[in-house]
Amino acid sequence: MNQLMDTGRRAPAAAPPTMARLRRAITLFFALDGFVFAGWVVRIPAIKEQIHASAGALGLALLGVSVGSVATMLLTGKLCRRYGNHPVTVVTAALLSLSVALPALTRSALQLGLVLLLFGAAYGGLNVAFNAAAVDLAEAVRRPILPSFHAAFSAGGLAGAGLGGLLAPHLSPLWHLLLLTATGLVVTAYAGHLLLGTPREATGLDRPREGADAIPGHGRVPVGRTRLLVTVYGLITLCTAYGEGALADWGSLHLSADLHTGPGAAAAGYAVFALMMTVSRMSGTWLLERLGDTPVLVAGGLLAAVGMLVAALSPQLWPVYLGYALTGLGLANVFPVAVGGAGALAGAHGVAIASTLGYSGILLGPPAIGFLTEAYGLPRALTTIAALSAVAALLGRLVRHGRRRTAH
Numbered sequence: 001m002n003q004l005m006d007t008g009r010r011a012p013a014a015a016p017p018t019m020a021r022l023r024r025a026i027t028l029f030f031a032l033d034g035f036v037f038a039g040w041v042v043r044i045p046a047i048k049e050q051i052h053a054s055a056g057a058l059g060l061a062l063l064g065v066s067v068g069s070v071a072t073m074l075l076t077g078k079l080c081r082r083y084g085n086h087p088v089t090v091v092t093a094a095l096l097s098l099s100v101a102l103p104a105l106t107r108s109a110l111q112l113g114l115v116l117l118l119f120g121a122a123y124g125g126l127n128v129a130f131n132a133a134a135v136d137l138a139e140a141v142r143r144p145i146l147p148s149f150h151a152a153f154s155a156g157g158l159a160g161a162g163l164g165g166l167l168a169p170h171l172s173p174l175w176h177l178l179l180l181t182a183t184g185l186v187v188t189a190y191a192g193h194l195l196l197g198t199p200r201e202a203t204g205l206d207r208p209r210e211g212a213d214a215i216p217g218h219g220r221v222p223v224g225r226t227r228l229l230v231t232v233y234g235l236i237t238l239c240t241a242y243g244e245g246a247l248a249d250w251g252s253l254h255l256s257a258d259l260h261t262g263p264g265a266a267a268a269g270y271a272v273f274a275l276m277m278t279v280s281r282m283s284g285t286w287l288l289e290r291l292g293d294t295p296v297l298v299a300g301g302l303l304a305a306v307g308m309l310v311a312a313l314s315p316q317l318w319p320v321y322l323g324y325a326l327t328g329l330g331l332a333n334v335f336p337v338a339v340g341g342a343g344a345l346a347g348a349h350g351v352a353i354a355s356t357l358g359y360s361g362i363l364l365g366p367p368a369i370g371f372l373t374e375a376y377g378l379p380r381a382l383t384t385i386a387a388l389s390a391v392a393a394l395l396g397r398l399v400r401h402g403r404r405r406t407a408h
Contacts, residue, residue: 025194034156042164061113066363068120077352085133090192095122097184104174135343146336147284154278233342237358239392243385245362276328301393304330312382
């Protein structure tokens with residue numbers, strides 16, 4: 001017998017306990033990803049001191065994470081299509097947990113860069129695999145639940161950063177990162193048991209995606225049109241990820257260098273942004289069910305554009321905090337909605353393309369802001385985040401028209 005969903009509509013025929021089991025497992029992988037990555041990030045200053053690296057050498061070494069991620073995402077999409085999203089999720093989560101301890105064993109910037117390539121490859125692979133698994137589950141339950149998974153990632157990141165801040169004065173980087181490894185392997189074993197122990201035929205997640213692809217509710221569509229729409233979704237993720245990456249690296253510096261705040265007030269700026277992203281993603285499913293994909297994409301992009309203009313150009317502290325908060329609220333659900341749209345069209349391959357373009361935005365954002373800062377100053381450089389957020393909103397409108405034309 002079909003069960004009623006939270007909205008009062010009828011759920012699909014698959015058993016709700018099975019879906020709840022899968023959702024819990026995938027949520028744990030998202031939270032683990034954010035927790036492990038944030039735990040590594042808070043130890044970067046200690047690792048820099050350990051390897052006696054200059055700022056420039058450290059910056060090049062840290063590129064290993066982004067390069068490793070982007071380089072393996074498309075390959076992961078192929079692996080998911082061959083072996084399935086769930087096994088690849090478990091394997092890459094285990095690799096991520098093991099590789100996070102490696103930076104503490106390095107003694108030079110070159111060694112650090114090499115191990116971060118491996119860490120980045122596992123991180124990028126896991127992001128493709130669990131997003132593809134989440135897209136499949138969202139289609140099976142017929143609810144837009146992707147933002148809730150990304151909220152788990154954000155919450156895991158906040159927990160990892162908070163715990164890392166508490167442990168950093170008391171534990172060496174090696175013991176801290178080994179603790180992350182142990183935690184990651186335990187969570188992977190438990191969540192992997194849930195994920196791999198659920199028969200896919202019982203959930204409707206074993207549908208083939210060959211030849212033509214599907215737009216939910218509109219049947220099969222030509223591959224060429226699908227690729228174009230997936231690319232547009234990927235460009236949306238690039239625009240929004242550019243803002244996330246740039247704010248992570250430059251948001252606090254804007255407060256300290258341009259508004260002359262203390263270190264605590266500067267750090268609070270990014271915390272406001274991250275907190276509002278988490279809160280917004282927690283309500284993302286509710287918003288999508290009531291408004292639909294396109295309004296969330298367009299309104300989110302425009303809200304982020306307005307917020308970032310306020311944050312970049314205001315000479316006062318509190319308007320900057322408000323701008324960061326609006327930017328976090330706006331950007332929060334754009335990335336998961338775009339990845340979900342690409343995945344609904346082309347499965348793991350669509351997720352891989354959108355994720356690759358998105359993480360390219362994270363890779364490009366910080367250095368682009370740096371170059372523009374030297375030429376025009378940091379406040380003007382930060383307005384590029386607003387500009388690309390507005391572009392994401394425009395692309396959100398265009399992709400809606402493209403899906404309608406394809407459906408007809």
